[in-house]
Amino acid sequence: MSTFAVLNPATEETVATVPSTSVEEADAAIARAVAAREAWRGVGPGDRAALLRAFADAVDAHIEELAGLEVAGSGHPVGQARWEAGNVRDVLRYYSAAPERLFGKQIPVPGGVNVTFQEPVGIVGLIVPWNFPMPILGWGLGPALAAGNPVIAKPAERTPLTAIRIGELAREAGLPDGVFQVLPGKGSVVGQRLVDHEAVRKIVFTGSTEVGRQIMAGCARQVKRLTLELGGKSANIVFADADLERAAAAAPQAVFDNAGQDCCARSRILVQRSVFGRFMEMLEPAVKRVAVGDPASPDTEMGPLISAEHRARVASFVPPGAPVAFRGSAPDGPGYWFAPTVLAPVSPDDPAYTEEVFGPVVAVVPFEDEADAVKIANDTPYGLSGSIWTQNLGRALRVARAVETGNLSVNSHSSVRYWTPFGGFKQSGLGRELGPDALDAFTETKNVFIATDG
Numbered sequence: 001m002s003t004f005a006v007l008n009p010a011t012e013e014t015v016a017t018v019p020s021t022s023v024e025e026a027d028a029a030i031a032r033a034v035a036a037r038e039a040w041r042g043v044g045p046g047d048r049a050a051l052l053r054a055f056a057d058a059v060d061a062h063i064e065e066l067a068g069l070e071v072a073g074s075g076h077p078v079g080q081a082r083w084e085a086g087n088v089r090d091v092l093r094y095y096s097a098a099p100e101r102l103f104g105k106q107i108p109v110p111g112g113v114n115v116t117f118q119e120p121v122g123i124v125g126l127i128v129p130w131n132f133p134m135p136i137l138g139w140g141l142g143p144a145l146a147a148g149n150p151v152i153a154k155p156a157e158r159t160p161l162t163a164i165r166i167g168e169l170a171r172e173a174g175l176p177d178g179v180f181q182v183l184p185g186k187g188s189v190v191g192q193r194l195v196d197h198e199a200v201r202k203i204v205f206t207g208s209t210e211v212g213r214q215i216m217a218g219c220a221r222q223v224k225r226l227t228l229e230l231g232g233k234s235a236n237i238v239f240a241d242a243d244l245e246r247a248a249a250a251a252p253q254a255v256f257d258n259a260g261q262d263c264c265a266r267s268r269i270l271v272q273r274s275v276f277g278r279f280m281e282m283l284e285p286a287v288k289r290v291a292v293g294d295p296a297s298p299d300t301e302m303g304p305l306i307s308a309e310h311r312a313r314v315a316s317f318v319p320p321g322a323p324v325a326f327r328g329s330a331p332d333g334p335g336y337w338f339a340p341t342v343l344a345p346v347s348p349d350d351p352a353y354t355e356e357v358f359g360p361v362v363a364v365v366p367f368e369d370e371a372d373a374v375k376i377a378n379d380t381p382y383g384l385s386g387s388i389w390t391q392n393l394g395r396a397l398r399v400a401r402a403v404e405t406g407n408l409s410v411n412s413h414s415s416v417r418y419w420t421p422f423g424g425f426k427q428s429g430l431g432r433e434l435g436p437d438a439l440d441a442f443t444e445t446k447n448v449f450i451a452t453d454g
């Protein structure tokens, strides 16, 4: 049996050794899910809701343990890791309300009536990246289970620990055998098998645009349903009339949260030229204040990067001679540390300006007017997120409509909530189902005509 060593990104020590699932083991898990499908679908809405609430309670009772696993296995600051575990609980509770509200329509037609049913789509494969192992798992798991589907999750090879524990908690909470299984292992083996196996009827993929393209092609071969959330290169647009102090204070969090390993990171800050100098003066102390260090300390705001390879990739965006305006700090010694880094002025063909860095590096760019800001913001193949800072509500709405991106915040750094939709434009994917309509993506509509004239 092959295994994978999970390393603590802050110490480089081995935290756990996890078996890598083989294709044969993946097939056996899919067979268990097939066996569980009818029984899970047949659990009455109220009972399914009660099981989801019991599952949420089990997660709630283990928040500290789950947070500890994420601190050790992913290097997330403990405050953030607690929030992430709580997010899984909250998502399960939110979707526990859905089974009892999952009903179709009745449509009068000549000679009878049509009725519709929202049927579970079938086995759902969740392929999860390493950057937010818990929330991204929960966002697929909650609506998929609520709609009556068995779920098989493939966590990222590097960060399987919390998913494995959440899988155990589901069993302890009473979810029947085969309804939720977690298969740690390689994307090219387990993930690919979920995409290729005919019994898996939907894939929820979050990850890189490159792998997303392959998954989309694989799903197309079997006309398999697909949720696709990919990369981003989002803009944080600061107009001259904004509350500059607030915008500058929030900008580090908007890009350095999770050490910049966030698809929604606002990794380009666009600042109106007339206030560029003042904004940079305010941004510098805010960046230097970011507390980078031991993820287990409650005061830490930013931890290490996930791996040595990833740190080398991030560092390649800041080569010798790069236009570093200023940097924050990071510990020395073991651990995959990288100090928050602000680049300016940046040329429009600099990879730090054009590509997703997925690390704590931000490019600050001046713009002239509203039209120029929109043009620069849209000058990317991605379209996931972004922020707009202005006191002018009309401008905020105009710019929000003009920026080709799925999740925007006005005068705030954050836009992702499980009870609101999560869009994706251009090569950032197809959008993610969150909010009250998420079950539409985990059910098929069945339409039945009943003749009343015979």
Ligand code: TAP
Pocket: 127, 128, 129, 130, 131, 132, 136, 154, 155, 156, 157, 158, 185, 186, 187, 188, 190, 191, 192, 195, 206, 207, 208, 209, 211, 212, 214, 215, 229, 230, 231, 232, 262, 263, 356, 358, 384, 428, 429
């Ligand atoms: P990927 O390399 O794309 O990996 C994502 C997941 O896919 C992992 O579980 C990976 O397994 C698996 N995988 C790899 N090859 C596969 C294949 N051929 N078939 C099926 N599954 C496969 O991305 P990453 O490095 O983990 O995450 C970083 C990227 O994800 C960034 O570009 C980021 O923007 C994006 N991301 C997007 C979002 C949203 S919400 N849009 C959220 C988080 C991350 P292994 O672990 O074995 O490689």
